[in-house]
Amino acid sequence: MNTVPLEFGxxxxxxxxxxxxxxxxxxxxxxxxxxxxSAADLTRLEHLAGAIASDNAGMAVDLxxxxxxxxxxxxxxxxxxxxxxxxxxxxxAGALRFLREKTAGEERALVMLASARNLFATGRPEQAWxxxxxxCKSSAAPRTLRNAARLLAQARKKAEAPFRRRCRIALLxxxxxxxxxxxxxxxCFGAGIDAELYLGxxxxxxxxxxxxDAGLAHFAPDAxxxxxxxxxxxxxxxxxxxxxxVREHMGRLESxxxxxxxRFGATVVQFNYEAPPYDALxxxxxALPGGRGRLLRAIxxxxxxxxxxxxxxAILDVDQIAARFGKDRWNDPVLWHTxxxxxxxxxxxxxxxxxxxxxxxxxxxxxxxxxxxxxxxxWGGVIGEDGLAGIQLGGGPAGEAFxxxxxxxxxxxxxxxxxxxxxxxxxxxxxxxxRQHPEMVLREHDIAVFIxxxxxxxxxxxxIATVLNIGLDAMVFVDDNPAERSRVRQNLPEVEVVExxxxxxxxxxxxSQLGLFETFAxxxxxxxxxxxxxxxxERKTLESTAGSVDDYLAQLEIKVQLAPFDxxxxxxxxxxxxxxxQFNLTTRRRGDAEVRALPAAYTQxxxxxxxxxxxxxxxxxIAIPEGGGLRVDTWLMxxxxxxxxxxxxxxxxxxxxxxENRYTHIxxxxxxxxxxxxxxxxxxxxxxxxxxQQGESRFFRWEAGMVFPAPAMIxxxxxxxxxxxxx
Amino acid sequence: xxxxxxxxxxIFREAFENDKLTLNDSLSPETLPAWDSLGHxxxxxxxxxxxxxxxxxxxxxxxxxxxxxxxxLTAKGVGR
Numbered sequence: 001m002n003t004v005p006l007e008f009g010x011x012x013x014x015x016x017x018x019x020x021x022x023x024x025x026x027x028x029x030x031x032x033x034x035x036x037x038s039a040a041d042l043t044r045l046e047h048l049a050g051a052i053a054s055d056n057a058g059m060a061v062d063l064x065x066x067x068x069x070x071x072x073x074x075x076x077x078x079x080x081x082x083x084x085x086x087x088x089x090x091x092x093a094g095a096l097r098f099l100r101e102k103t104a105g106e107e108r109a110l111v112m113l114a115s116a117r118n119l120f121a122t123g124r125p126e127q128a129w130x131x132x133x134x135x136c137k138s139s140a141a142p143r144t145l146r147n148a149a150r151l152l153a154q155a156r157k158k159a160e161a162p163f164r165r166r167c168r169i170a171l172l173x174x175x176x177x178x179x180x181x182x183x184x185x186x187x188c189f190g191a192g193i194d195a196e197l198y199l200g201x202x203x204x205x206x207x208x209x210x211x212x213d214a215g216l217a218h219f220a221p222d223a224x225x226x227x228x229x230x231x232x233x234x235x236x237x238x239x240x241x242x243x244x245x246v247r248e249h250m251g252r253l254e255s256x257x258x259x260x261x262x263r264f265g266a267t268v269v270q271f272n273y274e275a276p277p278y279d280a281l282x283x284x285x286x287a288l289p290g291g292r293g294r295l296l297r298a299i300x301x302x303x304x305x306x307x308x309x310x311x312x313x314a315i316l317d318v319d320q321i322a323a324r325f326g327k328d329r330w331n332d333p334v335l336w337h338t339x340x341x342x343x344x345x346x347x348x349x350x351x352x353x354x355x356x357x358x359x360x361x362x363x364x365x366x367x368x369x370x371x372x373x374x375x376x377x378x379w380g381g382v383i384g385e386d387g388l389a390g391i392q393l394g395g396g397p398a399g400e401a402f403x404x405x406x407x408x409x410x411x412x413x414x415x416x417x418x419x420x421x422x423x424x425x426x427x428x429x430x431x432x433x434x435r436q437h438p439e440m441v442l443r444e445h446d447i448a449v450f451i452x453x454x455x456x457x458x459x460x461x462x463x464i465a466t467v468l469n470i471g472l473d474a475m476v477f478v479d480d481n482p483a484e485r486s487r488v489r490q491n492l493p494e495v496e497v498v499e500x501x502x503x504x505x506x507x508x509x510x511x512s513q514l515g516l517f518e519t520f521a522x523x524x525x526x527x528x529x530x531x532x533x534x535x536x537x538e539r540k541t542l543e544s545t546a547g548s549v550d551d552y553l554a555q556l557e558i559k560v561q562l563a564p565f566d567x568x569x570x571x572x573x574x575x576x577x578x579x580x581x582q583f584n585l586t587t588r589r590r591g592d593a594e595v596r597a598l599p600a601a602y603t604q605x606x607x608x609x610x611x612x613x614x615x616x617x618x619x620x621x622i623a624i625p626e627g628g629g630l631r632v633d634t635w636l637m638x639x640x641x642x643x644x645x646x647x648x649x650x651x652x653x654x655x656x657x658x659x660e661n662r663y664t665h666i667x668x669x670x671x672x673x674x675x676x677x678x679x680x681x682x683x684x685x686x687x688x689x690x691x692x693q694q695g696e697s698r699f700f701r702w703e704a705g706m707v708f709p710a711p712a713m714i715x716x717x718x719x720x721x722x723x724x725x726x727x
Numbered sequence: 728x729x730x731x732x733x734x735x736x737x738i739f740r741e742a743f744e745n746d747k748l749t750l751n752d753s754l755s756p757e758t759l760p761a762w763d764s765l766g767h768x769x770x771x772x773x774x775x776x777x778x779x780x781x782x783x784x785x786x787x788x789x790x791x792x793x794x795x796x797x798x799x800l801t802a803k804g805v806g807r
Contacts, residue, residue, distance in 0.1 A: 054733065179768070334783065338784055346776075
């Protein structure tokens with residue numbers, strides 16, 4: 001093994017063209033550096049390959065041939081780069097396949113990007129999307145992200161890219177957005193979002209929102225990012241009437257927000273203001289009531305308060321993003337003066353990442369379950385060998401780091417995330433600390449699904465997803481063992497695998513910085529979810545002891561409340577509209593503003609509880625008057641309450657409403673998706689008749705006047721009968 | 728082609744989104760339509776990231792041809 005750094009070796013070698021002796025030296029150098037390829041080394045070798053090939057293609061091919069036996073990463077990478085530089089993509093594909101999987105950071109990004117490029121070049125686009133997405137997720141380098149965005153744009157012309165969600169995003173700004181745009185596009189792709197971007201003209205965000213003829217109106221945005229920066233406020237070092245300035249500015253912004261949600265039905269992402277690192281008044285800038293630093297903080301606080309009042313607005317905490325990145329590096333005065341670019345080039349990926357995290361939350365793509373390993377993750381050591389007294393947990397620096405991580409995980413469950421255990425252990429060993437260790441923060445009731453056995457983890461992760469009724473793409477996997485992580489990555493590419501650092505003190509940061517569990521708003525249901533899942537498991541036990549389904553339902557003592565949409569339940573309704581997949585007849589995704597904008601509709605928000613607990617708001621129905629009848633535009637139920645005849649309760653109330661309000665009929669609609677097959681024949685089961693098809697939609701009809709009996713064993717309070725309380 | 732030229736050519740290709748572009752000292756905003764003010768900033772950003780250097784305002788403004796850009800990079804010690 002060579003101990004000379006590759007960089008130094010290449011420097012000594014000098015520049016091509018190379019003599020035969022120099023070529024041998026290069027071969028020696030490349031094959032002696034097995035596993036020490038940093039991102040910089042990879043880039044260096046790529047350039048070298050380009051230079052060799054442009055001087056002497058024959059030599060490049062010859063060199064590639066001689067590297068074939070090299071099994072190290074440097075050799076393999078150089079070989080692939082040489083072959084690509086000579087246009088031999090198929091051969092390069094072979095070399096790339098032999099590279100060891102890079103697990104994190106820029107190395108992973110570069111290798112993934114090269115693989116994706118090669119797979120597109122060799123006509124295998126369907127295999128290329130995954131490595132391209134991985135490159136986008138792993139990189140924080142502007143250049144790599146720009147290159148990924150470019151490859152994405154080129155590839156999309158030839159093949160259809162897989163996306164979880166489309167989103168038309170308008171970036172309205174007081175500074176240049178042109179450089180952020182490709183980075184954001186790449187990061188969104190990494191998060192499964194097909195981001196179509198609209199860049200408003202420089203510093204005209206007000207005109208854009210207010211002018212009906214502006215480009216924004218034609219673009220029809222789903223989300224509007226108002227990216228204002230502190231300079232655009234034009235504040236003096238010290239202001240005489242700070243309160244007035246806050247009021248005036250907030251008035252202006254709030255009216256822009258309302259306009260945005262009302263006219264475009266778009267969700268607003270408002271950037272808050274960085275308190276700049278340099279100020280003539282120094283510390284006084286915040287100490288003085290009228291100081292700029294103080295004023296910017298007051299405005300930021302007012303932004304959050306206003307966003308609480310106005311639905312459909314989220315605040316992006318730019319000040320915090322800048323602080324975390326380091327404000328000295330965040331600001332680049334040269335770029336500001338030459339290009340009105342803010343923040344600095346190197347900071348753009350950090351800003352884009354947080355914006356992507358927020359969009360992901362707005363679009364309902366928040367991950368749902370975190371599956372954790374036990375030994376080395378929740379405590380140090382191995383419970384099966386070291387025993388209860390032998391594991392590290394609390395009582396010392398190393399043990400405290402694990403306690404800290406457990407606290408973080410427990411806090412996550414309060415925002416609606418579900419925790420699962422996925423461990424290779426004997427079940428009784430695995431459970432022991434949860435039951436008996438005094439320093440354990442997590443207890444059995446915090447864990448939604450507990451799997452400890454000796455099966456492969458990919459099998460257990462699949463089982464967890466099935467039990468929780470969620471997709472694999474909503475799962476996140478945490479394991480300290482790189483071999484397990486790699487195995488899961490290989491077998492379940494949809495699952496998000498967190499690259500865990502060796503030091504448990506860094507665990508919280510490693511999971512937290514990915515922003516996978518960030519939500520747009522926390523609803524009461526989110527806070528209750530873990531408890532509710534547990535109750536469900538108890539219900540399942542009852543199910544196996546009761547006789548018929550109806551007996552079982554009767555024993556459950558189900559109580560249902562149906563209410564029209566209102567301010568209180570709207571956030572949860574919007575959340576369900578945007579994430580429910582299985583019992584969802586039309587899968588129409590709508591933001592807060594769009595739901596509000598629905599024409600005089602009959603709406604049902606269904607809450608269910610039983611003797612085991614409260615499932616909360618778990619059903620949504622929207623019916624729109626049309627041609628003398630009611631058309632069911634949206635109907636969905638959370639998978640937590642399926643199989644309990646609650647669909648019949650909701651339908652019975654709809655039928656009664658139609659009869660009482662003299663509608664002639666009800667039109668049901670079903671739009672098939674990959675996930676909602678279980679409700680394909682729902683309307684038939686309810687007694688509707690087929691009423692034709694249009695595009696994807698299949699229609700069904702219910703004649704008013706026919707009676708639909710509600711299930712007798714379910715008590716229902718129908719508040720929608722006192723109609724008119726809609727939002 | 729020297730290694731520096733190779734690296735610079737790659738930066739040009741990425742900044743102006745043209746994989747066929749070949750580098751020569753006479754390239755300038757006059758001869759390359761894509762080299763507008765936006766393209767220029769992309770170019771400078773690309774150089775800063777690739778060569779781990781920082782351009783001053785003056786250097787940013789005066790680097791308006793391949794020849795001048797290389798001179799600035801050389802003065803910064805790129806290529807030693």
